[in-house]
Amino acid sequence: MNIGKFDVRILCFVVFMYGTRPCCGVQLTAYVSQSGLHGEVVFQQQPGGEGTVVVQTSLEAIDEQSQWSWVVRELPVSYSSIEDRCGDDKLGSITLNLDEVFGPLDLPANGSAVLTTSGDQFMVTGAKGLWGKSLVLQMVDDSSRKACATITVSGNADEKVAEAKFFSPIGGSVFLRWVGSHHSGSTDTLLLTNLYHIGVPKGSKPVVTEHHWKIYTTDILDSEADKSRENCNFLQLVFDPLFSTTPGQAVGDLDSRIGKVKVAGSPRLLHSSVAGVYHDSGLTSVSIDLLSGQRSLYLVIFDARHHDSFLACAKIREIRPAVLKALIQSSGVKGEVTLSQRSPFDPTWIRMNLTSANEKHTGQAIKTSAYKIHELPPVPLPSVNVKENHCLKTGSVFNPSNIQEDQASGSQDTYAVGDLSGKHNMWRQEQSFAELRGQRWDIYLPMFGHHSVAHRSLVFYRRNESVTASSANSTDAPWICGTLTRYIAVDRGWKTAISTAGAVFRYPTVGRIIFRQARDQPWTDTTVIIETLVHGDGTSLNNTADHRWAVHVEPRGKDYYNWTGRCLSAGEIYNPYKSVPP
Template sequence: MVWGRLVTLLITVTSVCRTHAKVEGLTATAQFSQHGIVGKVVFTEINRRYVEIKVDVSGIRGDSKYNWEIRSLPVTQTSAVDKCSDHHLGRVYHAGTLGYTHGYLTEDGVKTFKESRVSIEGRYSIIGRSLLVTNVNKPSERICSTILPPVSETAEAVFVDPTTGSVSGRVTFSSSEQSGDLQIMSDLFFTAGTEPETWEWSVYGEVYNPSQPISNQEFNHVILDLSSDIGPVQIGGEAGSTRYLWTYTRQYTLEELVGKSLVVYNYYHGQRAASNIIKVESTRLKASFLFDEHEFGSVTLTQLSRYHPTQVEINLPKVKSLHIIEGDCVGGVLYNPFNVSTSVPDSGSSDQFPVGDISGRYSDLPHAFTDLNLPLHGAHSVYGKLVKLVLQDGTSVCTQLRKDTSRSTQGQSAKENIQDDEMLKSQKTDYEVTVSASVDDTLTEYRVKWKEPTSLSSSNVVAHRVYYKEYGLETVIGHKDVPLHKQEVLIIEPYVDLEFQWVELLADGSEGLATPYFDLYVEESFVYSSVFTPGAQTGQIEFDWSIPKASDQFLDVIPEYIVEWKEVGGPVSSSKVSGSSQTTLSGLKPGVDYYVRVRVRIY
């Protein structure tokens, strides 16, 4: 089997061209809330030479003292597990040893410093990098935050090309709205554990056609020669092993890049992959509360990328409490993926409360705030969970957090909107869809099943075309044509959350009616898969496994594993293993090959 190659390149750039002279008044902020320390550090360019650093912090206890420094890589806001480690944040960045220059942070309050070695624009910009605050007396207590500009825009390219081998990963670019600099962070790796390689990359004016082999396409009009301007891109042997962040200072706007193609290639082996760059909106989830079919309130969560905090908007009448829960409205439990044991009444940082304890973190429930412990991406996302309100009379009301598509229909005509609504009612209801997704290292195996509608639009329908794309993006990764009545398809991609769409395929090859995209998300993960031959004497297999790393996130809280095994062509047997990552299978046929895999449910 040939595994598909997927590389995701995320480009964030301001739509304002930069000038080569320093622009006064540029700002960037690192906001943090960890280990009981709450605050923010604001960097402001005050003239051509100096940056003002304003530190506002609370929660420092006793004689504690904290070193603070700038690290080279951003913080991933998808998990609380190890996100502030050296592995994730990289080395100390250029002139970023602020604790050495200005002293440790030793008390609450506001302090202001002037710094000549830190810049918010240009080659050594700190935008997109991270601020790390470490307790000197307790080095394991690390607090971190990405240094972000006030506003940015995003575009993305998704690569699928089986001719280039098993490569996956992400590259993130962020920029100050005013400066126009482009921060480029690469995290590309070989899924098969191949030795690291150096590849070239460029942006071309030609549009890539994903329906045609890349070998039949030419790319000649270079828009950006990234290899010459900032250097080639490194592809590592495993996830997270070769991450880099550059600042690109050429004058290009987002509009100039959108619609162009991005090509990565290896001259020595004749390998390349391409994709078109598209503009990407923020991930936006919404829980709408209805009364007599009219919305009386809502909770909206917005996250620009996995490196940004979540913006929360609450549009509700006065309520007693607001929480995010798992399960149903009556018996559901507080969403607590990091197993936080207790909350800190009226104080504390966001990580000291369960993810779903919104009222605990914000007792007065402001209408708008920024939360650093509310991920919308990754295995610990709140997507699909319930928002539970307790009204003033004690009544509980729940509704599910779903993708907010209200902004995606902007620019459509009223007729198109009505058609979309009718399609949603008739087609999506008729298609009864289930999906299971399994992860082996970084590859995801989606097994999608559905029940066909009782009636199709035409007697000329001969098959279903199942399109799939990454959740929240516009570019289609690929499609599968499935004959009528088969109602099942297997799709294998690197670890991403996919959306699926069903289109009627007519006898003349044209497409008929289409459903909206189903936003289905990963529910299961394979953590181990192999082939064993039992011992001739014992008829047993003894083996163990480790917790997987999937898309730069660790699955750290696993209640039980499901071990499955089968002979070639035989039925599947299974058993559950709790509290251990090893087991022994007995009663097997000596000398016969058995396929064995371990599965765990993730949320």
């Protein structure tokens, strides 16, 4: 089994005079690799009035015989979370019990199966649709073994994602997702909310509140400075591209169509009962207005008591697919490895395109024994000895879950996040670069959030053979590497412009901490790189850990020399959103 290379597609095309276009509507896929279960489940709406849905399974389990219950839950899986992502509190209530439609899945008997059902039981999109929800499989004989996946659009289909990110006095995000087009005959719009109050005073009981919410638009003549204001009192126009004559019926009047939005009392109380998923066919045209760039759209949440007062607002911005590339040009190997993830709710795709000059000229393939993502980017070449392999200074394999190698089995959750060759070449065989060429999917390789692999290093290993008088040893050692750098798009060679800030420590600790973020995009993730920090005052000869660290408001004064009152000049901790520590 080659994990991640399943690529099931049900294709249907109608030929026209001027080309081709799909005739089978939207195709959805759930990519599963968890608890010893790996593969794909594809959902395809068939054309015609019958509305038949074809379900095709392509699953393998590590057990000789096993039975799995499968259900659909209302919330998608967030792949930014690498642990405990399948709980009921994360994915919400059951919207469809597939056991009642098809019966449980018996593996390996139903591992590769084609199942059909009528459209009156469920649909691919719409109010009864599967798109944007999660597929959860649970082993009948062992309830602790559970696998889940977002039911997402297959391949590079027509799907757009936008986000309204709130910071204060409400935190969290509202995601807007559009799928399909009028050409495909299937369109749908989803809103996913995950909001909470910030700054709740200590001692007060946080409660869930409900609020009116609407989409506002700027005037086409508003300046960019107006559009970037933090204060949303300048907003006056509810988004109404259809010029509705009935009050409360504009496209931006969300509450009149789908009701009020819930906001949790604090981040600690976030639960599937507060998070919400809403279908809203009235927002189909918003994606066009959002991408036109002529107007800015804002999501406004009103005060729970004073219904005419703005409580919080956030600009709605398109989420472009996250793209990372590692360029390799060393030891006769040339090419690039590309990682892409459409949104936090979609799997990451790995595309490898590497060639070996030795293989090209001599016909002898150079093989790599492993390829892994390490914690740190490579040290710049001028900083190391030219004879020293700079890939040796990239830290350990990225493993935020602290998974041990002996836990590895037949699914991606049993490997370190950075152990790509383990997840996609489970037999640990040496591979040539020609064999690596192609694409694979990975649901444990986040490019958004706390465990993002951005700015880390991709390291290829080579097997070292050492023979002594007593034994012959074979070990894998880092060989060639590249930094996973952000790019504009998969098919473009333009890097994302990056802003970099650094804090240089000179006494009593010596070293540097670097902050990197996409330029002019302060709402995006910031990568923090901690370079080597050492004790420079001679008072400590041992390694130390678990130091508190924070960004403070003021620049440091000369009191960093004062051992009794060091760094008091830095002032308070930087807290622009007035959040209250837990």
